[in-house]
Amino acid sequence: EIVMTQSPATLSVSPGERATLSCRASQSVSSNLAWYQQKPGQAPRLLIYGASTRATGIPARFSGSGSGTEFTLTISSLQSEDFVVYYCQQYNNWPPWTFGQGTNVEIK
Amino acid sequence: QVQLVESGGGVVQPERSLRLSCAASGFSFSSYGMHWVRQAPGKGLEWVAVISYDGSNKYYADSVKGRLTISRDNSKNTLYLQMNSLRAEDTAVYYCAREGGDYVFDLWGRGTLVTVSS
Numbered sequence: 562e563i564v565m566t567q568s569p570a571t572l573s574v575s576p577g578e579r580a581t582l583s584c585r586a587s588q589s590v591s592s593n594l595a596w597y598q599q600k601p602g603q604a605p606r607l608l609i610y611g612a613s614t615r616a617t618g619i620p621a622r623f624s625g626s627g628s629g630t631e632f633t634l635t636i637s638s639l640q641s642e643d644f645v646v647y648y649c650q651q652y653n654n655w656p657p658w659t660f661g662q663g664t665n666v667e668i669k
Numbered sequence: 670q671v672q673l674v675e676s677g678g679g680v681v682q683p684e685r686s687l688r689l690s691c692a693a694s695g696f697s698f699s700s701y702g703m704h705w706v707r708q709a710p711g712k713g714l715e716w717v718a719v720i721s722y723d724g725s726n727k728y729y730a731d732s733v734k735g736r737l738t739i740s741r742d743n744s745k746n747t748l749y750l751q752m753n754s755l756r757a758e759d760t761a762v763y764y765c766a767r768e769g770g771d772y773v774f775d776l777w778g779r780g781t782l783v784t785v786s787s
Contacts, residue, residue: 595773597714604764604777605706605714611771648714652772656728658704658716 563587563651567661573669580636582664584649589629593653596625596634599663600645608647609634636666644668671695671776673765678781681755691748691765691778699723699743702768705750707761708780715761718750719768733759755785 564587574580584594592612597605607616609625612632622637636643649661677689691703705717718729718739727739738751748765762780769775 593771597774599714604779605774606777607769607773607775610773610775616775650714650773655772656716656719657730658719658772660714660716662713 562657563590563654563659565649565651565659565661567647567649567664569664570662571665571667573667574639575669576641577638578669580639580643580666582634582636582647582666584627584632584634584661586630586632586651588654590651590653592628593651594625594627594632595650595652596623597648597650597660598645599648600642605648639666673767673776673778675763675765675778675781678763678783680784680786682787683756683785684754687752687755687783689750689752689763689781689783691750693746693748693767696767696776698746703739703741703748704766704768704774705737705739705748706764706766706774706777707759708764709758709761712761717763720748752783755783757785759783760785 566585568583594612596609598608599605613625624635626633646663646665648663674692681687702721704719720727720739736754740749762782764780765778766774767776
């Protein structure tokens with residue numbers, strides 16, 4: 562099973578600033594990496610797949626990069642609705658599909 | 670409207686059973702693989718099970734193998750999760766999710782809460 566590790570667990574950023582979230586895989590997942598956003602009390606929403614492709618309707622301030630075992634989600638200018646939890650997920654080796662433990666982006 | 674709506678959650682005693690449903694609408698349900706993903710209170714996401722578009726292939730997380738069974742009825746556009754021998758650690762919000770291209774989960778339901786407690 563591939564273990565996904567996200568860092569940091571909590572990221573404190575001011576509105577309008579850039580946020581950089583990291584995700585590491587225990588072995589290579591090629592570019593088969595997705596990012597999801599989860600707002601309180603809501604289901605996750607797909608943001609990025611293929612490590613860097615934005616899903617339909619996702620604003621351009623969200624971008625993804627990386628391949629192999631190291632990945633990054635960047636939010637270029639944080640809006641109020643972006644202060645929520647983000648998960649990475651690998652879908653290269655399945656089953657199981659595995660998620661990171663999440664990064665909570667909070668207002669500084 | 671493209672959506673998934675889960676139902677069937679509730680409070681159940683340990684070792685009892687429960688069946689969850691996920692009703693799909695607005696898309697061709699029979700063309701997609703479908704998953705169940707759960708989230709324990711205050712915790713992260715855990716993949717539970719997947720079923721192929723035609724029901725011919727199923728896979729499970731080790732933590733639920735032998736106790737939870739995924740199935741589907743394409744004539745009713747509905748996904749199911751039969752949960753037997755429930756344990757306290759099965760307490761979670763259960764989401765159904767559609768597997769889009771490239772094996773990512775591109776559509777999620779709002780979830781249904783299962784609480785296992787005596």
